[in-house]
Amino acid sequence: MNKLSPAGLRTACVAAAVLCALVLLPGCSKTEPPQFRLNLQGRNPDDFIFASGDNEETRASKEQNKASLDTISTVMYAFFGEPNDPYVLAETGLDARKIQMAAGPTGGDPSKHQRGLYRQHCAHCHGISGDGAGPTSAFLNPYPRDYRQGQFKFKSTERPAKPTTDDLIRVLKDGIAGTAMPSFLLLPDDEVEALVEYVKYLSIRGQVEQSLTITLLDDGNPLDMNPSAIIAEHVAPIVETWNTAESAIIDPPDRPPIDTPELHAESIAKGAELFRGQKAQCMKCHGPTGLGDGGDEQLFDDWNKVKKFADLAKQIAAAEDITDRAERRTQLKQLYDRLEIEKRSWLLPPQQLQPRNLRLGVYRFGRRPADLFRRIYAGVNGTPMPQGGANASNPSGLTSEEIWHLVDYVASLPYDKVSEPGVGRGHLAGIGQWHE
Amino acid sequence: MSHVSYRIAFLTAALVACLTVNAGAQQWGNLKGKFVYEGTPPKPAKLNITKDPEVCGKHDLVDEALLVGPNGGLKNAVVYVRSSKTLKVNPEYDKDKAAEIVLDNKNCRFEPHVLPIQLTQTLVIKNSDPNISHNSNVSPLGDAATNPLIPAAGEAKHSFKRAQTIPQPVSCNIHPWMKGYVVPRDNPYTAVSAADGTFEIKNLPVGKVDFQAWQEKSGYLDTKAWPKGRFTYDIKPGDNDLGTIKLPASLFNK
Numbered sequence: 001m002n003k004l005s006p007a008g009l010r011t012a013c014v015a016a017a018v019l020c021a022l023v024l025l026p027g028c029s030k031t032e033p034p035q036f037r038l039n040l041q042g043r044n045p046d047d048f049i050f051a052s053g054d055n056e057e058t059r060a061s062k063e064q065n066k067a068s069l070d071t072i073s074t075v076m077y078a079f080f081g082e083p084n085d086p087y088v089l090a091e092t093g094l095d096a097r098k099i100q101m102a103a104g105p106t107g108g109d110p111s112k113h114q115r116g117l118y119r120q121h122c123a124h125c126h127g128i129s130g131d132g133a134g135p136t137s138a139f140l141n142p143y144p145r146d147y148r149q150g151q152f153k154f155k156s157t158e159r160p161a162k163p164t165t166d167d168l169i170r171v172l173k174d175g176i177a178g179t180a181m182p183s184f185l186l187l188p189d190d191e192v193e194a195l196v197e198y199v200k201y202l203s204i205r206g207q208v209e210q211s212l213t214i215t216l217l218d219d220g221n222p223l224d225m226n227p228s229a230i231i232a233e234h235v236a237p238i239v240e241t242w243n244t245a246e247s248a249i250i251d252p253p254d255r256p257p258i259d260t261p262e263l264h265a266e267s268i269a270k271g272a273e274l275f276r277g278q279k280a281q282c283m284k285c286h287g288p289t290g291l292g293d294g295g296d297e298q299l300f301d302d303w304n305k306v307k308k309f310a311d312l313a314k315q316i317a318a319a320e321d322i323t324d325r326a327e328r329r330t331q332l333k334q335l336y337d338r339l340e341i342e343k344r345s346w347l348l349p350p351q352q353l354q355p356r357n358l359r360l361g362v363y364r365f366g367r368r369p370a371d372l373f374r375r376i377y378a379g380v381n382g383t384p385m386p387q388g389g390a391n392a393s394n395p396s397g398l399t400s401e402e403i404w405h406l407v408d409y410v411a412s413l414p415y416d417k418v419s420e421p422g423v424g425r426g427h428l429a430g431i432g433q434w435h436e
Numbered sequence: 437m438s439h440v441s442y443r444i445a446f447l448t449a450a451l452v453a454c455l456t457v458n459a460g461a462q463q464w465g466n467l468k469g470k471f472v473y474e475g476t477p478p479k480p481a482k483l484n485i486t487k488d489p490e491v492c493g494k495h496d497l498v499d500e501a502l503l504v505g506p507n508g509g510l511k512n513a514v515v516y517v518r519s520s521k522t523l524k525v526n527p528e529y530d531k532d533k534a535a536e537i538v539l540d541n542k543n544c545r546f547e548p549h550v551l552p553i554q555l556t557q558t559l560v561i562k563n564s565d566p567n568i569s570h571n572s573n574v575s576p577l578g579d580a581a582t583n584p585l586i587p588a589a590g591e592a593k594h595s596f597k598r599a600q601t602i603p604q605p606v607s608c609n610i611h612p613w614m615k616g617y618v619v620p621r622d623n624p625y626t627a628v629s630a631a632d633g634t635f636e637i638k639n640l641p642v643g644k645v646d647f648q649a650w651q652e653k654s655g656y657l658d659t660k661a662w663p664k665g666r667f668t669y670d671i672k673p674g675d676n677d678l679g680t681i682k683l684p685a686s687l688f689n690k
Contacts, residue, residue: 151581160580214578218602219599220518278488278588279569279588280585281568281571281585284487284610285610295612330686331689381581384583384609386573387582387583387584393584393592393593393594394584394585394586394590394592394593395590396589396590396591397584397585397587
């Protein structure tokens with residue numbers, strides 16, 4: 001029998017690109033169910049809006065931009081569906097049953113199946129589209145994660161790798177200490193798993209969209225509308241990164257023994273020296289005593305460093321000093337115009353990133369020695385905190401032994417008196433906790 | 437001449453003829469030009485060396501975002517071929533396909549300041565500064581990010597998987613004044629202008645080729661002739677000269 005499968009239907013839909021887009025573009029339907037927001041982050045909105053002053057060339061370029069958006073919406077709808085009616089593309093390897101459970105409006109559907117978990121628990125922070133810009137987000141520091149770049153900070157895997165399923169489950173169950181990300185320990189396991197699957201769905205969806213936007217809007221290349229070509233070029237490589245996460249788990253090697261107070265103190269002392277030394281350079285950001293006050297320059301993570309506000313502010317300050325009045329006026333006007341565009345291009349203003357205050361003993365992804373080892377070895381992905389440990393592509397990095405000393409030192413800091421930085425008896429206070 | 441050797445001679449001749457014809461089918465040309473900044477360039481600002489001054493403080497480091505030579509020559513402007521799916525690449529470039537391309541942390545700056553690289557090549561980030569570690573933070577759009585800590589005399593490797601339309605910033609967060617750019621591309625046709633503003637891209641396929649021009653301070657070199665920094669040039673066999681490309685100061689008030 002040759003029944004038209006959903007996939008076949010979608011294929012037909014992709015082929016009929018323009019027609020489909022007309023019917024399905026957000027804002028066209030009567031009842032307005034929630035829609036995924038197009039990712040236009042960092043783009044000048046004026047590039048997509050016709051204005052009366054447009055000359056022929058600008059008009060043509062805007063028309064092309066809008067056509068590109070139509071194409072993107074069409075492909076995104078065909079491949080991923082919409083928030084109330086997600087489509088699970090077989091090639092993503094995602095579990096459709098779990099996605100159904102997490103997607104949709106809060107509450108059950110008529111058949112009493114659990115639905116809408118994501119909107120109930122996560123969307124007000126992470127946004128319907130997983131863009132990290134839900135209604136609560138603007139009030140939080142750090143902002144909720146925008147999953148669409150496929151970058152995660154807190155995981156047990158090598159720096160460039162995705163988190164494992166267990167990592168995501170752990171983030172949900174433990175929450176992220178020191179941030180607004182709550183713990184969902186009380187949810188049943190199957191609901192946590194459904195939510196984790198949905199985070200992956202939103203993340204894959206976001207990365208595919210990003211890939212399409214780069215091709216169409218930045219490179220200005222046409223898209224081969226054959227679905228298998230789109231899957232091969234824009235979906236499969238992303239899915240692959242999720243499939244290989246398990247094989248990228250960092251396995252901390254055995255640590256040098258610290259089973260006597262003397263050995264432990266010695267390790268801490270070595271760690272302290274490394275921390276302040278010019279090989280590990282920890283002090284340059286975390287400060288000589290680990291208070292997180294070592295940097296005098298603003299740091300940003302990858303989600304925020306692309307926003308040019310700080311650059312523009314610096315340039316505005318410099319332009320204020322121009323002595324020629326007319327020149328100063330023109331430059332300032334140009335700069336303020338650009339700042340205005342920049343503000344309209346982002347959902348949330350930039351947020352600075354503080355190197356962690358290591359004296360608080362609050363860690364965002366675990367306090368166990370193995371957790372701290374991984375953190376120092378791989379750094380924090382998507383942030384200035386570098387990959388410290390040696391590996392095949394950076395053989396001269398910190399050795400495992402050095403990392404273990406740093407782990408011991410960092411773990412001792414919350415028990416050390418700031419007034420006695422360095423090696424003092426304060427370090428030993430931590431020993432009981434260490435051997436827990 | 438025996439029958440057999442006659443045949444061989446004939447075949448060889450045919451082969452040679454055939455090769456010449458093939459070589460003739462695709463012709464190549466070079467494109468050169470010179471970027472000139474129009475107006476009085478601002479003096480590059482001295483950088484404030486706040487970290488590791490005993491190593492980094494002795495180099496008179498300046499902000500390299502806009503470097504203009506004595507006759508207005510603009511350094512570090514980048515010219516590259518835009519769309520490249522059907523682009524023909526001269527076999528001369530084959531030997532560099534898998535080359536290691538070095539970005540050095542040297543004298544507490546990135547050397548070179550702007551570095552083109554092809555996706556088939558490997559980026560080797562070195563640290564030639566004595567005693568101190570650097571980190572090199574790159575997060576190219578839609579591609580894996582990297583940020584290794586590189587101790588003195590060390591080197592870290594990285595490969596890019598996606599060609600970029602815009603040069604991507606590299607920074608060292610330990611020494612926050614350090615900034616450079618990498619230009620990952622899927623073809624070898626990228627040139628960075630020298631201190632006198634000149635650049636040349638060699639062995640381009642003859643015919644219409646789309647180019648993109650960019651500079652750190654201006655972004656795309658967006659002029660009347662080159663909207664969004666894009667231009668098309670009909671490459672002729674041999675040398676092609678764009679001449680002097682004058683860039684008004686207002687382009688760089690950014």
